[in-house]
Amino acid sequence: MQCYTDSSTNEIQCYATSSTSSYYIKVINNGSYNAQFIVGYTNNGSQYSINSGTVSSCSSKTINIPSTATNPTVNIQFNNNGTWVTMYNSAFNGPPVLTVQLTGTVTSPSYTILPPDSGNGSNPTMNVVQTVNPIIATVGQCITVTVAVTNNEGVTANGVNLQLQAPAGSTFIPGSLMIGGVQSNLSEFPTGGIALGNVQEDATVTVVYQVLYNSVPEQANGSLLTAPKITYSFTGSNGSNQVGTLTGTTGTLTVTSGCQPPTCSPCCCCCCCCCPSTSSMYNSYNQCM
Incomplete structure (x- = not known):
């Protein structure tokens, strides 16, 4: 849904839009201030003025433009102590594809025109697989859990964070955690997530740890394993910062007496x-x- 102010009546009108419109204005605010942008154009004889509303720091907004629009204009502003100040103002001959990245501070704002995003071809293709050994364990037996995080293709996945849950009802073996072949001395299971750093194309980071059961778990007839999850960021093909999340796959585990x-x-x-x-x-x- 996209809304605009009808300049002839000052009434707010709304209409459905497609998120995959071929023509749009997108503002990415990486500056330390609030911004907004106003898009104007003529379509089928009517004048339209669309205000994005506040684009807060570390966020972005997009306004789609009909392919039949004429005389489009874009006015990007930043907020300086309650006053909206124009930092970019331009007119176009036809419906534009425009991505603008804002940076700087209130005292020194700046913007960069980014090239159009060519699609998802450069996005990292991530894969997360969790396995256990043995898959049928007895009480008191050490169980090894292995999680492999792989970037199969695309750009580097930055700041990868792995969220894990130990097998339900198990006891973590202190000092057993290894991240990328490096042993950790953690005495407790890292419930807050594990930082894997940057994972380049065709690279795999493996996390291994061990648990055991002191008794047959109550969930013995249900699932003891929870699928791992990752969050990461990457640089889109237009130079903008993108965020990705993925829930991986997991094997099965059975515990007997x-x-x-x-x-x-x-x-x-x-x-x-x-x-x-x-x-x-x-x-x-x-x-x-």
């Missing part, structure tokens, strides 16, 4: 076996006594 099946004979009751991690006993129903 490790007890052998109970044996019975006509003259005695079912036998018991030892609990792997304690001296407690398991009865024939596989429950600790």
Whole structure:
């Protein structure tokens, strides 16, 4: 939905627009101030004036323009102590494709005209895969979790952050975490995420850690693993900063007691076996006594 002020009636009118319009004005505000931009044009005999509203620092906005528009104008302003000051004002012969990046401060604002984005061909193609070994583990057995983050093609993925959840109900083994082959001395699982840095094209960063179970988890019949997620940024083909997110894939994990099946004979009751991690006993129903 896009809205404009009808200059003849001063009424606000709105109409549906496509996010893939061929003609647009986009302002990326990387400056330390608020900005706005006003787009004017004539279409089918009517005058239109569209105000973007405030474009705050570290954000962007886009106004689409009909292909039949004529006499389009663009006025980009920044806010200086409550006063809107023009920093870019231009007219075009036809509907433009214009991306403007704002930088600087209120006392020294500046802008750069960026070339049109040619599409997603340069975007990084990321892949995140989580596996465990063994996939069927017993209580007290070390379980190795491996997460591989790969940039298959495209530009470098910058500031990659990996969000993980340890297998449900497990105990993290302190000091077992390795990031890109480098051991970490963390004593607790990093629930706040793991910084992987920049991942270049055709590169893989591997994260490995170990856990164990002290007892059969309550979720033994459900999923113990949660798919990993990553966030990252990259430079678009028009030079602008873009942000990407991805939820990866995960294998499966089953945890058992490790007890052998109970044996019975006509003259005695079912036998018991030892609990792997304690001296407690398991009865024939596989429950600790």
